[in-house]
Amino acid sequence: MSKIVKLISNNAGNITADSVEEYVKAGGFEGLKKAFTMTPTAIISEVKAAKLLGRGGAAYPAGSKWQHLLEIPEFPKYIVCNADEGEPGTFKDKLLLSQEPLRVIEGMIIAGYVFNSKDGYIYIRGEYASIQKSFQKALDHAMEKGYLGANILETDFSFTIHIMTGAGAYVCGENSALLNSIEGKAGRPRTKPPHLAEVGLFKKPTLVNNVESFATIPVITQIGGEKYLSYGTKDSGGTKLICLSGHAAKRGVYEIPFGITLRDIIYDREIGGGIASSKKLKFFHLGGQSGPCGVPEQLDTQYCYKALRTAGLAVGSGAIVVMDESVCVIDYLKGVTEFFIHECCGKCTPCREGNQQLYKILCKFSDGTGTQDDITLSFGLIDTMTKTSFCGAGQSAALAMSTCLTHFKDEFTAHINGNCPAGHCF
Numbered sequence: 376m377s378k379i380v381k382l383i384s385n386n387a388g389n390i391t392a393d394s395v396e397e398y399v400k401a402g403g404f405e406g407l408k409k410a411f412t413m414t415p416t417a418i419i420s421e422v423k424a425a426k427l428l429g430r431g432g433a434a435y436p437a438g439s440k441w442q443h444l445l446e447i448p449e450f451p452k453y454i455v456c457n458a459d460e461g462e463p464g465t466f467k468d469k470l471l472l473s474q475e476p477l478r479v480i481e482g483m484i485i486a487g488y489v490f491n492s493k494d495g496y497i498y499i500r501g502e503y504a505s506i507q508k509s510f511q512k513a514l515d516h517a518m519e520k521g522y523l524g525a526n527i528l529e530t531d532f533s534f535t536i537h538i539m540t541g542a543g544a545y546v547c548g549e550n551s552a553l554l555n556s557i558e559g560k561a562g563r564p565r566t567k568p569p570h571l572a573e574v575g576l577f578k579k580p581t582l583v584n585n586v587e588s589f590a591t592i593p594v595i596t597q598i599g600g601e602k603y604l605s606y607g608t609k610d611s612g613g614t615k616l617i618c619l620s621g622h623a624a625k626r627g628v629y630e631i632p633f634g635i636t637l638r639d640i641i642y643d644r645e646i647g648g649g650i651a652s653s654k655k656l657k658f659f660h661l662g663g664q665s666g667p668c669g670v671p672e673q674l675d676t677q678y679c680y681k682a683l684r685t686a687g688l689a690v691g692s693g694a695i696v697v698m699d700e701s702v703c704v705i706d707y708l709k710g711v712t713e714f715f716i717h718e719c720c721g722k723c724t725p726c727r728e729g730n731q732q733l734y735k736i737l738c739k740f741s742d743g744t745g746t747q748d749d750i751t752l753s754f755g756l757i758d759t760m761t762k763t764s765f766c767g768a769g770q771s772a773a774l775a776m777s778t779c780l781t782h783f784k785d786e787f788t789a790h791i792n793g794n795c796p797a798g799h800c801f
């Protein structure tokens with residue numbers, strides 16, 4: 376039986392992405408039409424029943440977030456789609472933005488209808504310059520056909536979507552930094568509370584959801600929350616777009632139902648197809664650079680929020696970087712830490728200094744001067760960074776290192792003894 380289930384990516388490559396006619400022929404905008412026959416409360420009940428957890432990485436329950444915003448009496452309310460997709464190894468929103476733009480737009484329109492919003496914003500990362508253009512085309516076509524603008528489908532509801540763009544900073548994917556960036560301020564995270572549902576864009580109540588989360592909404596309104604849930608597990612509703620990269624034989628984006636195993640994902644012929652070389656799997660890095668690393672002994676873990684969390688792993692953004700035994704763990708972690716040094720916004724000391732110190736320690740291991748004390752010091756630094764950094768970037772920057780210190784203790788010790796098992800260092 377196929378392990379791929381396409382609920383939100385079935386049009387990709389099969390229709391002209393910005394053609395409203397082809398999208399409608401393929402069943403597009405049926406979710407919106409159904410939503411227009413429902414009350415906002417009924418739509419939110421379906422989102423809750425679907426157990427949709429935000430697909431941007433933090434896995435916050437979308438139904439609770441929507442309910443909270445609905446209960447706030449202040450207007451206007453803004454709808455914001457987070458298309459910053461800055462997590463390395465993550466390119467699934469790119470697939471939706473470029474090949475399923477009308478589905479993302481449909482999800483945002485439904486959200487606009489639920490909160491009686493007039494304006495939605497999609498923040499597309501600076502590096503996706505060509506996608507900004509193609510997405511604008513899809514918006515224009517939706518407007519021409521009466522799905523956006525005044526009196527959508529001859530109802531009283533009017534809604535417009537504006538494209539905003541960043542200059543390519545990872546931290547601008549954090550929802551409050553993203554709103555600051557839209558407002559023309561420096562892209563740095565805000566102090567919370569107040570929460571964005573209360574004081575969001577232009578200080579007004581705001582919904583921020585990920586591209587994939589919005590793309591899922593039309594499916595949920597169309598088939599119902601319970602049906603959507605049934606594609607996944609009891610706690611992780613539906614499907615997830617995953618991004619396989621690194622040494623996987625078949626790298627790419629796949630839509631899979633929650634509940635299949637990591638082994639299925641990496642080795643199934645229809646998905647990862649195993650390791651590209653004749654070498655063995657050494658580890659996999661889940662959810663982007665800010666996520667944990669796992670080892671072959673964990674391959675039979677189900678890919679769903681609960682099982683991965685129990686195993687010390689995470690879904691995160693959906694990134695799965697596969698690494699074979701040719702890779703030196705120290706070398707890999709140096710790359711991860713360099714990324715966080717580069718992307719740190721400088722606002723808080725634990726992240727700004729912590730990443731620099733971790734990098735220095737890793738360099739000691741790769742040049743043969745690392746010691747047991749450096750391992751002890753690393754655990755202390757990681758603990759401080761995790762507990763005291765101002766935003767998720769610093770709080771999770773060292774997750775890869777802490778999981779590798781556990782799984783690859785012997786490899787750290789080997790480096791202390793002047794031996795790099797992968798033959799990279801010294």
Ligand SMILES: Cc1cc2nc3c(=O)[nH]c(=O)nc-3n(C[C@H](O)[C@H](O)[C@H](O)COP(=O)(O)O)c2cc1C
Binds near residue numbers: 432457461462583584
């Ligand atoms: C440093 C950092 C970067 C983030 N980058 C992204 C991103 O690129 N895309 C995204 O959707 N969420 C990102 N997030 C999560 C957002 O803050 C937020 O949780 C998400 O947009 C909410 O949407 P969701 O509930 O649909 O996942 C990031 C968080 C942090 C701390």
Ligand code: SF4
Binds near residue numbers: 546564765766769
């Ligand atoms: S943890 Fe601190 S320094 Fe790092 S990105 Fe967040 S706010 Fe900026």
